[in-house]
Amino acid sequence: MKLFLNEMKNHTPILLLFVLFMVTSCSKSTKKEEQKPNIIYVLADDLGYGDISSFNENGQIKTPNIDQLANAGIRFTDAHTSSAVCTPTRYGILTGRYNWRSKLKSGVLTGKSKALIPNSKTTVASMLKKQGYHTAFIGKWHLGWDWALKDKDSFGGIGWDFKDFDNIDFTKPIKNGPNDLGFTYAYGHSGSLDMAPYVYVENGRVTAVPDSITENSGKYTWWRKGPTSKDFVHDDVTPNFFRKSFKYITEKAKSDHPFFLYLALPSPHTPILPTEEWLGKSQLNPYADFMMLIDAYMGQLAKTIKEAGIEENTIVVFTSDNGCSPEADYKVLKAKNHNPSYIYRGHKADIFEGGHRVPFIVKWPKKIARGITSKETICTTDFMATCAEISGYNLLDNEAEDSYSLLPLFLQKKLNKPFREATVHHSINGSFAIRKGEWKLIMCPGSGGWSFPRPDNKSALDSLPKYQLYNVKEDPGETQNVIALNNQKVEALKALLIRYIKEGRSTPGTPQKNDAIDFDWKQVGFME
Numbered sequence: 001m002k003l004f005l006n007e008m009k010n011h012t013p014i015l016l017l018f019v020l021f022m023v024t025s026c027s028k029s030t031k032k033e034e035q036k037p038n039i040i041y042v043l044a045d046d047l048g049y050g051d052i053s054s055f056n057e058n059g060q061i062k063t064p065n066i067d068q069l070a071n072a073g074i075r076f077t078d079a080h081t082s083s084a085v086c087t088p089t090r091y092g093i094l095t096g097r098y099n100w101r102s103k104l105k106s107g108v109l110t111g112k113s114k115a116l117i118p119n120s121k122t123t124v125a126s127m128l129k130k131q132g133y134h135t136a137f138i139g140k141w142h143l144g145w146d147w148a149l150k151d152k153d154s155f156g157g158i159g160w161d162f163k164d165f166d167n168i169d170f171t172k173p174i175k176n177g178p179n180d181l182g183f184t185y186a187y188g189h190s191g192s193l194d195m196a197p198y199v200y201v202e203n204g205r206v207t208a209v210p211d212s213i214t215e216n217s218g219k220y221t222w223w224r225k226g227p228t229s230k231d232f233v234h235d236d237v238t239p240n241f242f243r244k245s246f247k248y249i250t251e252k253a254k255s256d257h258p259f260f261l262y263l264a265l266p267s268p269h270t271p272i273l274p275t276e277e278w279l280g281k282s283q284l285n286p287y288a289d290f291m292m293l294i295d296a297y298m299g300q301l302a303k304t305i306k307e308a309g310i311e312e313n314t315i316v317v318f319t320s321d322n323g324c325s326p327e328a329d330y331k332v333l334k335a336k337n338h339n340p341s342y343i344y345r346g347h348k349a350d351i352f353e354g355g356h357r358v359p360f361i362v363k364w365p366k367k368i369a370r371g372i373t374s375k376e377t378i379c380t381t382d383f384m385a386t387c388a389e390i391s392g393y394n395l396l397d398n399e400a401e402d403s404y405s406l407l408p409l410f411l412q413k414k415l416n417k418p419f420r421e422a423t424v425h426h427s428i429n430g431s432f433a434i435r436k437g438e439w440k441l442i443m444c445p446g447s448g449g450w451s452f453p454r455p456d457n458k459s460a461l462d463s464l465p466k467y468q469l470y471n472v473k474e475d476p477g478e479t480q481n482v483i484a485l486n487n488q489k490v491e492a493l494k495a496l497l498i499r500y501i502k503e504g505r506s507t508p509g510t511p512q513k514n515d516a517i518d519f520d521w522k523q524v525g526f527m528e
Helices: 002-007 012-034 064-071 086-095 124-130 162-167 234-252 286-307 330-335 380-391 458-462 487-503 522-527
Strands: 038-044 074-080 134-140 185-189 212-216 223-228 259-264 314-320 357-363 372-374 423-426 432-436 439-442 468-471
Touching: 038 086, 038 234, 038 286, 038 380, 064 286, 064 314, 064 357, 086 124, 086 380, 124 134, 124 259, 124 380, 134 234, 162 223, 185 234, 234 259, 234 286, 286 314, 314 380, 432 487, 432 522, 439 487, 468 487, 487 522
Parallel strands: 038 259, 038 314, 074 372, 134 185, 134 259
Antiparallel strands: 074 357, 212 223, 314 357, 423 432, 432 439, 439 468
């Protein structure tokens, strides 16, 4: 090199061009090496563990596109939502924090509920935005936002009476919505697809003021009575969200900056609305038809990513917000040899495995080898710590308090201990369970949800032990409550759960405070 430079002294312009070429080449190489991946998180609504054929060898619903996604990446067979119902799980995904640390201790929000997440709380979106990502939310929000009101002193009831919506001023912008929590672009509806008001809100404003009242009372297709906009066609909501996502991906693929897309589907939750093309395709029932529609659109999503030229360094996550709902009609499906809960007990709303064990798939060609299956116990709260590590963000003590980074599992790194110390589960009525290794301790006598024995079935509950203990490795169907035989195990798990609740976190770090409440938190009576 020294000889070469001496020879070039009399050729300064050429030397400058050579140096510029070397610097530019190194710069491009560094930029390419440091490029952050795009992240697409697809959250289905009320999709059961057994509804994806790659998770259920006896499943009768054909899901070739989602199966292909699983075969191209990593499939988690012991993945759990932080709650057995919608709103709380979505809270956990976006904050990396267990839902019961918020003011919502049970149940879900409605279409007119106030914002659950304060703007001061770090979310996956706000964190990634700081890391240079363009961030977008498309779909079902169900975390509350603040509608503009005509009469500021009248908020109405809980939202099931369509007259409660008379006080909403749809001509004015909402406050404390997705855009205030880190999403650069936001397009979606406020609650579930069966919860009014039936309007799209784009970047804080309603796309069309509602001009009619609609209601549906069909067995599968029902939705509650409420104000509806002309551009809000229930049958087209899921296809519309996919189309919006395809357009967003195609546009952002042209940018030098990475993007994060949170695609929160309102399906296969009620109303169960397969389009005409898919009606009867499954030969099972409309729910199965709806599943096939979702699968077809997931195939189009994969095609869009590939055609945009970003497949190699794009992370695609596919999962569900809880187990399958009984609205899918388990009786009809089981008669045709399909069980949405697979081998697990219960369904949506329950503390049993069927309520919160979900399919979880991640594809990232640049980093994740094809066809991996992980049996590690993971939780949907783990998404935030994963994104933080991938994007190079250092989490603060008051951020993602219940989130573990999945990156070591993506890279198949050898672990010297279980991935999570323990995982906390939560049912619709706020009942707790804690899972550590093969042991699961349930802090109530029944389902805590909608399957037998329900919380309101006093005679059944009075005949049962106060708590339940299952070895989910030996007894995945939770058929044998062995609590009477394992007192030490019960006390150890109970103590760990109490510590997690009191310390405001379940990950290593400085203890934090749960959100302040002004009511009695009855579900933690076991702490006394």
